[in-house]
Amino acid sequence: MGGVYLVQGGAPCLKRTTFTAQTILSNPRATEARRRYTEADLNRCFTSASLSTPLSADSPYELRRAQELNRALGPKGGPGAVDVICDLHNTTTNMGLCLIGYSTRDWICLHLYRYLQARAITRQAAPSKPEQMPSASVRYLVFEEGEEGSYSLESMAKHGFAMEMGPQPQGVLRADLFFQMKQAVTHTLDYIELFNTGTVFRGGGVEVYRKVCTLDYPRDPHTHQITAAVHPQLQDRDFCLLSPGDPLFLTLAGGETLPYEGETPLYPVFVNEGAYYEKNIAVTLAQKETVLLPPMSVQRE
Amino acid sequence: MGGVYLVQGGAPCLKRTTFTAQTILSNPRATEARRRYTEADLNRCFTSASLSTPLSADSPYELRRAQELNRALGPKGGPGAVDVICDLHNTTTNMGLCLIGYSTRDWICLHLYRYLQARAITRQAAPSKPEQMPSASVRYLVFEEGEEGSYSLESMAKHGFAMEMGPQPQGVLRADLFFQMKQAVTHTLDYIELFNTGTVFRGGGVEVYRKVCTLDYPRDPHTHQITAAVHPQLQDRDFCLLSPGDPLFLTLAGGETLPYEGETPLYPVFVNEGAYYEKNIAVTLAQKETVLLPPMSVQRE
Numbered sequence: 001m002g003g004v005y006l007v008q009g010g011a012p013c014l015k016r017t018t019f020t021a022q023t024i025l026s027n028p029r030a031t032e033a034r035r036r037y038t039e040a041d042l043n044r045c046f047t048s049a050s051l052s053t054p055l056s057a058d059s060p061y062e063l064r065r066a067q068e069l070n071r072a073l074g075p076k077g078g079p080g081a082v083d084v085i086c087d088l089h090n091t092t093t094n095m096g097l098c099l100i101g102y103s104t105r106d107w108i109c110l111h112l113y114r115y116l117q118a119r120a121i122t123r124q125a126a127p128s129k130p131e132q133m134p135s136a137s138v139r140y141l142v143f144e145e146g147e148e149g150s151y152s153l154e155s156m157a158k159h160g161f162a163m164e165m166g167p168q169p170q171g172v173l174r175a176d177l178f179f180q181m182k183q184a185v186t187h188t189l190d191y192i193e194l195f196n197t198g199t200v201f202r203g204g205g206v207e208v209y210r211k212v213c214t215l216d217y218p219r220d221p222h223t224h225q226i227t228a229a230v231h232p233q234l235q236d237r238d239f240c241l242l243s244p245g246d247p248l249f250l251t252l253a254g255g256e257t258l259p260y261e262g263e264t265p266l267y268p269v270f271v272n273e274g275a276y277y278e279k280n281i282a283v284t285l286a287q288k289e290t291v292l293l294p295p296m297s298v299q300r301e
Numbered sequence: 302m303g304g305v306y307l308v309q310g311g312a313p314c315l316k317r318t319t320f321t322a323q324t325i326l327s328n329p330r331a332t333e334a335r336r337r338y339t340e341a342d343l344n345r346c347f348t349s350a351s352l353s354t355p356l357s358a359d360s361p362y363e364l365r366r367a368q369e370l371n372r373a374l375g376p377k378g379g380p381g382a383v384d385v386i387c388d389l390h391n392t393t394t395n396m397g398l399c400l401i402g403y404s405t406r407d408w409i410c411l412h413l414y415r416y417l418q419a420r421a422i423t424r425q426a427a428p429s430k431p432e433q434m435p436s437a438s439v440r441y442l443v444f445e446e447g448e449e450g451s452y453s454l455e456s457m458a459k460h461g462f463a464m465e466m467g468p469q470p471q472g473v474l475r476a477d478l479f480f481q482m483k484q485a486v487t488h489t490l491d492y493i494e495l496f497n498t499g500t501v502f503r504g505g506g507v508e509v510y511r512k513v514c515t516l517d518y519p520r521d522p523h524t525h526q527i528t529a530a531v532h533p534q535l536q537d538r539d540f541c542l543l544s545p546g547d548p549l550f551l552t553l554a555g556g557e558t559l560p561y562e563g564e565t566p567l568y569p570v571f572v573n574e575g576a577y578y579e580k581n582i583a584v585t586l587a588q589k590e591t592v593l594l595p596p597m598s599v600q601r602e
Binding site for chain 2: 005006008009010034035092167169170171172173174175176178179220225226227229230231232235250252253255272273274275277278
């Protein structure tokens with residue numbers, strides 16, 4: 001709901017000297033129904049294959065809408081696509097503020113990440129009283145899918161990323177997260193203005209989390225119903241290292257602890273995300289890497 | 302999801318020497334869709350008027366289901382209705398464990414409340430390691446509607462109550478809350494067994510919260526969209542006294558604080574509940590009362 005309300009009436013100033021940003025409500029029908037989607041998950045409809053699928057009378061609303069957005073903002077992968085998309089998201093998980101991108105070679109997105117890390121983006125306070133927060137509270141997650149495999153809205157842009165913020169239940173607007181998102185969007189627009197006006201962003205290392213795999217809930221083989229919940233010792237601990245043998249699930253019938261049986265320690269993200277039960281994802285596991293950023297500035301023409 | 306998974310495979314032992322409890326999934330179609338309801342809010346379909354409405358081809362699924370349940374468990378207000386219904390609920394709000402009833406004259410429910418207060422119902426630990434929790438974490442909320450006005454499922458029983466537990470996002474199962482619910486249900490069944498076998502429950506005072514009124518979000522008069530969120534200083538502070546002048550809302554466009562303008566301090570509950578945006582309820586306000594319970598024991602026949 002954060003992005004929805006930001007677009008519907010709470011947006012920060014979108015005008016800078018070098019550009020004016022545009023806001024778009026990506027799924028108006030789902031917004032009206034206060035749901036993630038109505039017939040198909042819009043945020044999985046932006047693969048090259050989906051965007052080129054011929055539409056029929058039976059096509060889900062969201063596929064139709066994805067192609068409409070691709071005509072307006074894309075075409076994905078084409079020279080006419082928009083420069084930047086910042087896709088605003090909320091999660092039920094305790095991921096704080098996290099940028100999600102498809103590549104560690106998109107310097108525009110990674111320099112933005114570093115720029116946000118250096119800003120004070122506060123969660124708790126009213127907008128009049130921002131409090132400093134440790135920069136570690138902004139993180140960057142990489143879902144390396146390649147252009148063909150990339151499935152989400154921001155993949156239409158030359159430089160797209162999702163801004164994920166949580167925890168917030170679906171259908172709920174929390175003021176603290178809303179104003180944190182508003183600040184992060186303002187900083188993003190400032191950053192683009194700085195880039196456009198010739199600022200040199202210095203090089204250096206940044207830490208990112210790269211998706212390695214996902215784990216499903218234990219399920220009944222016949223009914224497919226889940227038989228264990230995310231363990232209380234893992235719940236809410238996104239980005240806290242999970243080591244082999246650590247508690248992973250707790251069975252519903254017997255209260256038995258099932259440990260993480262992977263071979264290497266990894267970082268859990270999207271821990272018990274409400275929207276991912278249907279996608280058979282209880283936890284996504286990631287590894288931490290350092291990416292060396294080159295210095296960056298706009299190319300003078 | 303707590304009640305759903307409890308019924309679907311995680312229920313505690315339902316058998317005691319004097320009775321066996323029965324579990325029912327009240328809204329299977331909504332469960333399948335992982336939503337609160339599909340066509341009408343089931344938990345508003347149990348008024349005497351709704352239960353006696355003739356069904357037509359256009360009747361919502363939930364009205365049909367309510368009448369079906371009333372045939373199985375009621376009829377509401379009739380001598381053949383079941384003795385006790387414990388309706389399991391989760392809330393996105395920080396209400397902890399809270400029983401909700403329609404009356405302060407239902408001694409069966411109020412003695413149960415007191416019985417639960419004296420038990421250790423823990424939220425954090427795995428079931429093997431229960432930790433003591435202060436008894437104040439169980440609360441009792443009274444929605445005095447009278448038999449005609451009572452609208453929720455448990456109103457079909459001679460002694461019905463809802464067991465509300467939060468915070469948990471919709472569509473998510475949290476292990477900590479799940480096992481807390483399981484413990485509370487076990488204690489409820491134990492209590493009924495103790496009652497049935499002649500235990501004398503001593504009299505005394507209990508504190509309850511009685512609903513006084515509800516407040517809606519500030520809204521745009523034309524679009525009806527909300528223009529302010531629950532204030533961060535009120536968010537998550539269910540059952541913490543709200544006094545005149547305290548921050549109530551924060552406007553989305555300008556970040557302006559709107560204070561509580563009531564004349565008396567009251568206790569907020571269901572603060573920013575996800576399911577109540579559509580019901581125009583941002584906060585429910587309640588007053589605290591002490592109810593004097595008489596001693597109680599089963600009547601020997």
